[in-house]
Amino acid sequence: MQKINWYPGHMNKAKNQIEERLSLVDVVIEVLDARVPESSRNPVVAKLTENKPKVIVLNKSDLADPKLTKRWKNHYENETTVVVSLDSKHNSKLPELLKAIKQASAAKIEKLTQKGVVNPIIRAICVGIPNCGKSTILNRLVGKNVAVVGNKPGVTKNQNWLKVNQQIELLDTPGILWPKFEDPKVGMKLAAIGSIKETVFQFDDVALFLLDYLHAFYPKQLDKYLNTIEFDDNLPDLLMSMTQKFGFREDYDRYSYHFIQQVRKLKLGQFTFDFLTEVDHENDN
Ligand SMILES: Nc1nc2c(ncn2[C@@H]2O[C@H](COP(=O)(O)OP(=O)(O)OP(=O)(O)O)[C@@H](O)[C@H]2O)c(=O)[nH]1
Ligand SMILES: [Mg+2]
Incomplete structure (x- = not known):
């Protein structure tokens, strides 16, 4: 099987920036592609963010096998991880995601409220592989098209903080992969769904x-x-x-x-x- 790898310098830079900014972040929104939940899980990002409250989004669920999406949702859910499956392309609002962000940040909000902070602000970061729909999700949450979206990998180039509402601020990040796919099938799957630059395979x-x-x-x-x-x-x-x-x-x-x-x-x-x-x-x- 052909070995596909795509890890240009800008992805490494984006990974470092995510790492640097994590201390400012209360909740990590890890966006996976519902067609390849495990293969689209960046092991480097999963490790970096393992101690943060997390929302896992199984995005593009309109394209995936619904029975398996349910199984994957159950599989990822645990005490510190809330999982939602979404079709963010065809839904203009994502109330279940807002609810999940609030649920994941409940402990933090309570802590700040106890300290006397009147309107605590929650900062969330949106991470995931290229083309999995991070910017689309962000636009839906904000309610207008503030982030550039495109059907090819590598659309978002910079990290931008955006205000979702009075309570939540969100950081959009460029899609990143990791240096080597241990299992060559992972490269094939990510190429098949459109998360790898077409000149690479x-x-x-x-x-x-x-x-x-x-x-x-x-x-x-x-x-x-x-x-x-x-x-x-x-x-x-x-x-x-x-x-x-x-x-x-x-x-x-x-x-x-x-x-x-x-x-x-x-x-x-x-x-x-x-x-x-x-x-x-x-x-x-
Ligand atoms: N069918 C379907 N398409 C989606 C969904 N979410 C996003 N898309 C499409 O997927 C493509 C990529 O979306 P983006 O939001 O630009 O993806 P991204 O993760 O920000 O991509 P990068 O910035 O390149 O990392 C666009 O054509 C979107 O319309 C979804 O839930 N279902
Ligand atoms: Mg983007």
């Missing part, structure tokens, strides 16, 4: 990875999409047949890109590419 590798995954775990949805295309277990041959059948002649690479887009746009269904156990997944599909 081969489209046919990622398309084959997706075919392999869908064939193993979502066979009904794949069969429906393939319609009359028959195949044995040779996936490169299948990808070539698809290229021809769908009108891309011999242009394997261009069709591979198209197929990745089709999966991202839900043309085959809502999929989650991380699961808790093999058994979980088998029971589901």
Whole structure:
């Protein structure tokens, strides 16, 4: 399997800035992509923020397999972590996230109130991998488009404090990855969902990875999409047949890109590419 890594200098800089600012922060909002909850969890950021009250957002839940999103939500919830699943693109307000931020900061608010602070302000930081929807979430919380959003990784370049309301201030940060994906599948998954710069990977590798995954775990949805295309277990041959059948002649690479887009746009269904156990997944599909 092709090894994908993408860790340019600006990500390391952003990681250092997050680290420096953590002492000012009361709550960490860790934004994960609901299609790949564990693979989109930055181990470096998770470690840096392990002692902070936390809200985990399973964002883009409209694109993920709903049953697995529920499982992941239960999996991450604990005494210091509140978990919400969101579709922040299609919802203009995110009341459940505001509630979660308040819940996660309740102890801090109580402490400040006891000290006599009249209107305590909670500072939260929004962290996550590129393109997982951090700036979109922030705009929804603020109620207007203050942060730049774009459907490619690496849109936010700087860290900006924004006022959500009288009680909450929020820091938007650039999406960051980590120096090396120990499991090469993680790189494939992050490329498949659009969190890795497109010049860093081969489209046919990622398309084959997706075919392999869908064939193993979502066979009904794949069969429906393939319609009359028959195949044995040779996936490169299948990808070539698809290229021809769908009108891309011999242009394997261009069709591979198209197929990745089709999966991202839900043309085959809502999929989650991380699961808790093999058994979980088998029971589901
Ligand atoms: N379907 C869907 N799309 C979303 C959701 N949240 C954000 N998006 C889209 O995802 C893309 C990336 O959103 P951004 O908010 O720019 O992501 P970001 O995490 O700030 O990205 P960087 O600044 O590059 O790290 C945009 O096209 C958004 O419209 C969601 O819940 N569902
Ligand atoms: Mg952003």
